[in-house]
Each structure stands twice: as C-alpha cells, then as structure tokens.
Amino acid sequence: VAEACMCCFWTMDTAPVCLDLMVGRPMDHEPSRARCTGTRTEADVASSACGRAPSMTNDEAKILEAKLAQVSEENRKLTEMIAYLYGNQVSRQSPDGEGQPRASTAASPTPPASKKRSRDSTGEAEHVDVDSPLSNGTCRRIKVKKVCTRIDPSDTSLVVKDGYQWRKYGQKVTRDNPSPRAYFRCAFAPSCRVKKKVQRSAEDSSVVEATYEGEHNHPHPTRAGELPSCATQGGGSVPCSISINSSGPTITLDLTKNGGGVQVVDAGEAQPDMKKVCREVASPEFQRALVEQMARELTGDQKFTDALAAAILRKLPDY
DNA sequence: AATGTTTGACCTTGC
DNA sequence: GGCAAGGTCAAACAT
Numbered sequence: 001v002a003e004a005c006m007c008c009f010w011t012m013d014t015a016p017v018c019l020d021l022m023v024g025r026p027m028d029h030e031p032s033r034a035r036c037t038g039t040r041t042e043a044d045v046a047s048s049a050c051g052r053a054p055s056m057t058n059d060e061a062k063i064l065e066a067k068l069a070q071v072s073e074e075n076r077k078l079t080e081m082i083a084y085l086y087g088n089q090v091s092r093q094s095p096d097g098e099g100q101p102r103a104s105t106a107a108s109p110t111p112p113a114s115k116k117r118s119r120d121s122t123g124e125a126e127h128v129d130v131d132s133p134l135s136n137g138t139c140r141r142i143k144v145k146k147v148c149t150r151i152d153p154s155d156t157s158l159v160v161k162d163g164y165q166w167r168k169y170g171q172k173v174t175r176d177n178p179s180p181r182a183y184f185r186c187a188f189a190p191s192c193r194v195k196k197k198v199q200r201s202a203e204d205s206s207v208v209e210a211t212y213e214g215e216h217n218h219p220h221p222t223r224a225g226e227l228p229s230c231a232t233q234g235g236g237s238v239p240c241s242i243s244i245n246s247s248g249p250t251i252t253l254d255l256t257k258n259g260g261g262v263q264v265v266d267a268g269e270a271q272p273d274m275k276k277v278c279r280e281v282a283s284p285e286f287q288r289a290l291v292e293q294m295a296r297e298l299t300g301d302q303k304f305t306d307a308l309a310a311a312i313l314r315k316l317p318d319y
Numbered sequence: 320a321a322t323g324t325t326t327g328a329c330c331t332t333g334c
Numbered sequence: 335g336g337c338a339a340g341g342t343c344a345a346a347c348a349t
Contacts, residue, residue: 168324170342183341187323197341 145212148201158182158198160210163220166196177202189218 149160158180167187173180179200186192194214201207298304 167322169344171325172340172342175339181340195341 143213143215147210147212149208149210150206151208152206158200158208160196160198160208162210164188164194164216174199179205186216188216192217 147160147162165187166184168182168184170183171180172183177199179202181197181199184196184198186194186196194212194216196213197211199209201209
C-alpha cells in the first residue's frame, strides 16, 4: 500500500507530485513497478498480490492482511503529517490577507455565490472563491481568488496594488467585455507560478476585477521586508497584526515575519472601549503573554512538534 | 544594457 | 476537422 500511493498531494505550485515513501517494504523490491496511478486501491494491491501467489494459504493471507493494516496505518499517519505541514504552509503563504481557515475544501467547480464584504472606506470589495478543483477529479487543484477593486474610471493602467510584484505578459480583449484583460505573472520569485488576470467590470467601468490563480510560494514581499517599529525598538514583539472592523478586532498571527510586531491597522471607526482593548493588546505585557501562550499551545501539541521535528530533519544535509 | 510593456502570432481547449 | 475564444509566447519597443 505504501509503495502504491502517497501521491495525490500538491506541491506549492499546484502540480501533483508522487511521494513514494516506500514505507514498510524493502528498498530493492520491484523498482520498476508502476506507481502512482492515482486511483489504486488496497483491493488492487491485494489482488495483484494474489496474482503473484495463487497458492497462498489462509495463514499467509492473514499475515499479509495484518501487514497491510499496519502499513495502511503508517501511511495514514504520514499522510496526516504531510497534510498538516502543507496546510500550515499554504495558510502562511496565501496572497494578500489570506490565511484564514478554508470554509470548505470541496467547493463546487462552478463558482458559488461569492462572499462579498465591505473592506474599507475606499469602497473596495472583495470576492473570495475558495479552491476551484479541476472538473476531471484529478489531484491537481488551483486556488482561485477574485478581488474587485474600485478605482478611478480615468485610470486605464489596470494595476491592482496588492503588495506583490507582477509582470505583465499579455493582454487580450475578451468577447463579453469591451475592456481588455491583462495577464500578469508573479515577478518576485521565478519559481512562483501565481498568475493574475485584471479586467474592468463589464457592468461598472470604475471597478476592476483581479483574478488570482494559484498561491505564492514565498512570503509577501512587503511583509517579509518590513521591520515594524516596535520590533526595531527592541521591545518584546509578537509576529502578529491587529485589524479592526465593524465586527471587532482581529488578531492575525503571521509566522512569515522576521520578528513581527503588533500594528493597529485601523482604529478610526472602533468603539472607545475597543480602542482601550487595542491599547492593551498592543502593550508589551500582553505581547509577552501572547508569545508565552502561543509557545505553550504549540509545544503542547504533539502533532505539531512531531511535524516540526520531521521538517527540521529533512532540512539537514545528508539526512 | 537591463528591465518591463505592448501586441500580433501562435497554441490550447471546448464545442 | 473546423471554428471560436481564451491564454501564452516572443519580438519589438519604451523607459
């Protein structure tokens, strides 16, 4: 089973990768055997084993079954560990304000009624389409996010500022919209395969729709480079930011930051007591307590420490 | 010279 | 196979 499939796992650039971990079997067994069909089941493996040993006794079959169960369990644990690591990476590296838990990983291929929320006083609106799997049911999956931004109608540049560096590689006039659609690639990292399409809304020319395909495999350029004032001043800083909206303050833990820091993004519309909360939250005492609490939570999670140890070991040369 | 943009041609995909 | 539309390439051009 282990030899068959630790596959159907996604790399950062969304291409499927076959991870043949070869758990529970000697390295020199049938190296040329076909692998990674994507649909291979335990029954397939069992039947192929039967094919090789037609005269198998009941005892042998039971032993094989027990081994199968054991290896299945090992596979399950490994899969969980990889998924856990991958999930953390994805949530840290999502573009521009992502990182919240996904609402659903089994979204319909046809975009459902997207969420729409007011973002700030500029009239910006955001549509989020979560996980658009391919219709063929293969293991390839590309995250698609749509962002609508209100801009000056006289501005024809089709530039949506999101903090990332983009390189334009094409422009096309589409059938259903008189305004051209611009195609951008992420220019920050050559290996980053995120793409962005920008086009004015057909209904409202003052609105541009930016569609992001894929996820960045690098930190946010502005966030990675920034050193918040409280971090540079030597105070006990926390890798998180606080944003406030009508529904209350949101504390975002950003593990991609070097040092990080607490920033009150917008307290203009906050209630007076909310401002007080913000001051308390931004205080060194609170930050220290927050760090300690986070450390306790993380180190107390056996899954996390196991995954972290495995990740560190993988980074060691010649491991 | 290096880097980014423009734009016509070409490729891919679905019908 | 033909067609249409979207997506990408790459030479020319601009900065």
